[in-house]
Amino acid sequence: MNFVIGVFDLFAYTIPGALYVAFFGYLGAKLHILTAASIGGVPTVMLVVVIVVLSFLLGYLAYPLGEALERIVPRRRDRNPVEVFLKRSPEAKDRAFLKENTHLLLSALQLHDKEVAVDVTRLRASGLMVRNCAPPLLAGAVAAIVEIFAGKHPFVAAGLAVLLLFAALALVSQSRKLSLWAGMKTLELCFWIPEIDEKLAAGDPASS
Template sequence: MTFAVGIFDLFSFAVPGAVQLSLLVYVLDRLGVLHVAALTSAPGALLVAGAVVASYLLGHLFHPLAAQLERLRPRRDAEEARQEFVAAVPQARDRAYVQANPVLLVAAAELHDKDAAGEIVRMRAQSVMLRNIAFAFTLAAVVALVQTATGPHRVVAAVAAALSLLGGVGALGSGRKVWHLARIKTFEICYWIPDIDQTFAADAPAEG
């Protein structure tokens, strides 16, 4: 579990935070608040450690804001993953676990085989990472648009704004796709868990 949490933190917070840190340093340098050249005089180990910590903290700080992007383009419904899995594996159609909440299925997979469930955690972390990077691209597009209006190098700034917007849209779409695939992977792994149907059948409300 410790390794899985580390992977989630790395993908979800540290990597997007590094992109956001780069953008922040660029803006501060352009405003004259921070001089990048002066940073090179600092000890290398200290500089790397500071960048890692700052990236992680920025990733956490902007995570709630990045989550708002899902209002613009929500994740695909869990039912779509369920139907896609059943279409690929028809023999699973009448199994009780297929109708269970995917969150509970992930927990069941972790209890059964942490290594196998780690693949699900990794995919979910990658999805969050892509969404958070999409937010960083959005911020980069805003900065580029401001530079387009104020200059100099307006053409370069306009191109950067367009590329940032395209990158943001692409990252957000890829994040949605990976989350969908993670749900399908959850159904696939749980297919092989002994007695999982009895567990969820017992939790299901009785008919009548």
């Protein structure tokens, strides 16, 4: 049996999951559950496989945390990809595809040309990656705050707490920007798909 991690899985789940693995590894070391002696006896290949699998599973299980954090963090401005697209390309205002969901349009784009759709998928995966990396960084900030009072280097811990908190909030903001770019890219590419408006109109029950 082959275990293959795709690009989307790598970005959306495995990389954020690796941060969770690092965080729990830190907790295990602080609680003396994980020691150099206990890890040193594990074969390197097996250790790498375990870390990769754990990263994927933790990233998958913790996916809702990224969604929740995105809803909690206030938006400075709510930008709709269709509105931004129409500002740049007002000649497309009467096109039927603008009324459809960008996820549906991405499916149409993938059917039309998978290679072209890769750019959109990459942007979406990157956006999910940076968003899902925010919760473990926030957890790290909480751990750093605890270290201010319980550790031996309170000033270093305070600096890390501020840095990790800022990084977590910045990642949420950047994920929204990447999501906007993915939506924009989808609309821009669909603009040039031949007969996309006719196909959407033919599939609309209201048009029949």
